[in-house]
Amino acid sequence: MIKILTFSTLFPNDQQPVHGIFVENRLRHLLSSGKVEARVVAPVPWFPLRQDCFGTYATYAKVCSAETRHGLDIIHPRYPLIPKVGMNWTPGFMYRALRPVIRKIIKDGYDFDLIDAHYFYPDGIAAAMLAREFKKPLTITARGTDLNLIPQFDKPRQMIKQAAEQASGLITVCAALAEPLVDLGIDRSKIHVLRNGVDLTAFQPQDREQARQKLGLTGPTAVSVGGLIERKGHHIAIAAMTGLPELTLLIAGAGPERRNLENLAQEKGVADRVRFLGNVPHRDLPEIYSAADLMLLCSSREGWANVLLESMACGTPVVATDIWGTGEVVTCADAGVLMEDRTPEAVVKGINSLLSALPTRTATRRYAEGFSWDDTTEGQLNLFESILHGH
CATH class of the missing domain: 3.40.50.2000 (Glycogen Phosphorylase B;)
Structure with a gap:
């Protein structure tokens, strides 16, 4: 049984039930294979006030610290976020806030085999720092804006390149998203295109x-x-x-x-x-x-x-x-x-x-x-097994 730690700010929570639901759906289908065990760390920006006048930030404040969805244990630790001006600092803030969280997860008995991060920036960067500290292999999945927009900024581009070089495996949800990684100098053989699927049971024609x-x-x-x-x-x-x-x-x-x-x-x-x-x-x-x-x-x-x-x-x-x-x-x-x-x-x-x-x-x-999700699940399993065999 492969034990993974799914790491992403893109994951549903009790206040945002469809936020990043594509990450949850992919993970649920992976777990249905019976070959993987997972815990989810889905960080949320820290904000002190819950009044609705603060909009999205008030929503962050209301998110529960831990929950179970579809039988999956999820925690929502907080990290500092400075709106508009803190882009270059956010990965470091996230890393420092999550170090004790990851340490406790391992101490409590879930010594995972691999960190599976979703979204390159800031999530993948922070995950790379954590993977180095805890000596774990890392995969990062690119999903869109993290590669087709954010690398236009110099410092984030540099950090994305470093994290991509460190990762044991890289996943993109479409072939087009592989190109920005290749443009960064990443070996194409390291990139795996594993598209999103659709739940054909949940989504089918109605009357x-x-x-x-x-x-x-x-x-x-x-x-x-x-x-x-x-x-x-x-x-x-x-x-x-x-x-x-x-x-x-x-x-x-x-x-x-x-x-x-x-x-x-x-x-x-x-x-x-x-x-x-x-x-x-x-x-x-x-x-x-x-x-x-x-x-x-x-x-x-x-x-x-x-x-x-x-x-x-x-x-x-x-x-x-x-x-x-x-x-x-x-x-x-x-x-x-x-x-x-x-x-x-x-x-x-x-x-x-x-x-x-x-x-x-x-x-x-x-x-x-x-x-369907079947090919994607098989691709993930093959990648994880290959990485752990080499590690």
Whole structure:
């Protein structure tokens, strides 16, 4: 039995149940192999006040110190975070805060074989420091912004390179994310592309008419799923609605841009056709996907967007920007359409193209069935076993 310590700030907690849920899903499928035991250390920024006026920081303050999810033990130790100006210091702060935590885990009897870190910066950097101190092998999984944005900054780029060189194995969730590591001088043979999968049991087609009736839908409908932040491009989807007069847009997600997006819908005269659903529990998404004719993703950066496969698994094709790993997810007409640009005009063109030749929901579901977690789990096990054999 391989004993791993999963280390990541990207992991669900009692206050943020879908935060980093893709990390949890991958780990759960790995554990289902019966060949791995795991504990999770999911650090949370320290903040002293819980009043809602402090927004996300108040949410951090409310996160429990320890919990069990799906039979998995998780702790949420705190680390200092200086907003906006502390980027270069955060990995060191995290490392120093986590040293006694890791020491206690080992002392209490869980002497793990390997640290499995998710997200390169600051998580992977701090994990590399901890791996050196406790003399443990390390794997780091890159997931998107950690490699397609953060290395643009000199100091983080240097730290990412050092951590990548130290790690016994590197994982990227799409082939496109391997290139920034190669650009840093990392040997390509050290990089393993293990894509995210989709839970084909949790995400499957629902009764379409019943789902549409429940949501009060009558015409063609698109759903855009993701946090209400600029990078997800909900503003582009809303602007495109002026060129799609028959379409209703559902937006599932929460975030700081909600008021701006609502104002934009009013300015564009489409507020009556744009519905904000708020933060939708993961278990309720299949019904929303099933009710829609298509799922729309206008992101500027993604590693491997899980929402694409979730939608397809429910029989709903997608229209998405052709960035990073998205072209590795959307590879044929049964999956959907890749947009030429990230503009409202490209959204209109992409949606009209898809609606003019919609694949059957059965065909889209069949396509998604090629993306189970099995291959990813096998790849992780092979990598871990190889590392521990060599170590």
